[in-house]
Amino acid sequence: GAVVSQHPSWVICKSGTSVKIECRSLDFQATTMFWYRQFPKQSLMLMATSNEGSKATYEQGVEKDKFLINHASLTLSTLTVTSAHPEDSSFYICSARDSSGYQPQHFGDGTRLSIL
């Protein structure tokens, strides 16, 4: 149980393109979803936290107009990288939690974004 599906797994696109990444909880309702960014050989850095039906909370230094997050349902959150540039190339990972309290986060397989 507790499967999180992330799509697509790999995106290559031209500079200036907007890219949408989906994160779905397949067998549970995710009240909270998290988006992380990971540069090569570095650890995961939290970008934002989203609760279903609410605006996302962004970490310091993360541009909310650049990284649009929508969490419209209990099973789907999306991250849109707007007008992507080469410096946005990274590995993006989502996670989801099925309730409040200190329950484990369940992670997707990540999306590798390469901007040419």
Next chain:
Amino acid sequence: KQEVTQIPAALSVPEGENLVLNCSFTDSAIYNLQWFRQDPGKGLTSLLLIQSSQREQTSGRLNASLDKSSGRSTLYIAASQPGDSATYLCASNNAGNMLTFGGGTRLMVKP
């Protein structure tokens, strides 16, 4: 702000060795601590989760311990195998229910 450190950053061992990965954290007011495995280009696989009230958790050849007072956790891997080669991440769960990750230990087990 919680800071999580993992030592060593990289480790290479011959197959069959028992090994210990270390994780330290600055804020001992954690709710739980989790160990993950990450293969290159992949997401995270949860290995073990230790609640703040627990001292250790075991799963197969893996054993994780937690000492909140000293701000430390260790992941013990017994009889290492080449298939254990991956990056191992620890993460603390603190107030606000946020995970703070360490920098990871890249493990290479040589046949």
